Each structure stands twice: as structure tokens, then as C-alpha cells.
Amino acid sequence: MLQNEGLRQVHDMLVPHDDQSTQPSEFVPHLFYSLYQIRKDPSNSNQLETSTGFIKHRLKNCKSLIATNEDCRNLLSKSVEEWQQDIRNKEKELEVKRKMLDDLGKRLQVFKERK
Structure with missing residues (x-):
């Protein structure tokens, strides 16, 4: 398990949980699927916004965690x-x-x- 608390929180936010009842879908494959769907049907570009809204929210939270945790910034700055x-x-x-x-x-x- 990650020893750095901040990176552990970021990891938990981005990676599915082991607990089956609360397991979110991984957002990177979800993003690629959404982009594939838009390429397949360009008239439905609204789908990208809907499909990836939770991704934006998670990334915003991760950015906030990293910004407020000096250890994370030091680790990720290299x-x-x-x-x-x-x-x-x-x-x-x-x-x-x-x-x-x-x-x-x-x-x-x-x-x-x-x-």
C-alpha cells in the first residue's frame, strides 16, 4: 500500500476500490470509450460531457489534494x-x-x- 497519505488518497480516487459494492468504473477506459462513441456518432457530442463529468470531478479533487500536500508535490515534481x-x-x-x-x-x- 502507498505510504504517502496524499498519494494514497489520489490513488483511491482514481483506481477502482476492491470492495465490489462501491467499485466505480476506471475513468481512463471510460474516457476512451466515450471518445470512440463520439467518433462513431459525431452528432452526439453532448455524450462526452455527460459521460466524462465524473472524470472532471475526480481530476479536480486530485489536483486539490496534490496542491495541498507538500509531500505529493515533491514526489510528483520529479x-x-x-x-x-x-x-x-x-x-x-x-x-x-x-x-x-x-x-x-x-x-x-x-x-x-x-x-
Whole structure:
């Protein structure tokens, strides 16, 4: 599950719930279907507004959540390349810490053997 509360709220708003009784339809496929229907019958352009009204409402709520949550803004402000670099940096940091712990463990073992 998402650890960031703001992103969890955005996720819950955009993705169907596991609970079958309150499961909304995913809005991205719904949007594509609405666009397909309009392309099929251009005279019924009112259908797009009707079909996608809930999408606009959800996106507006998501935008509001992101705007009011600094952690969300920081997480979402990075590009994919920046995230890849951050991940590589974190992996390097973890490797250094793992090596330090291994070295400390070996020193403790040597210390115990001397006693």
C-alpha cells in the first residue's frame, strides 16, 4: 500500500476500490470509450460531457489534494530520469550501509573470539 497519505488518497480516487459494492468504473477506459462513441456518432457530442463529468470531478479533487500536500508535490515534481537517478543513489547508499554492517559484524565476531 502507498505510504504517502496524499498519494494514497489520489490513488483511491482514481483506481477502482476492491470492495465490489462501491467499485466505480476506471475513468481512463471510460474516457476512451466515450471518445470512440463520439467518433462513431459525431452528432452526439453532448455524450462526452455527460459521460466524462465524473472524470472532471475526480481530476479536480486530485489536483486539490496534490496542491495541498507538500509531500505529493515533491514526489510528483520529479521526472522519470530524476527518479531513476534517485533510486540508483539510494541503492548505492544501501550497499555502503550493508558493507559497513558486514564489517561491523566481522569486528564484533573477532572481538567475541578474543574474549
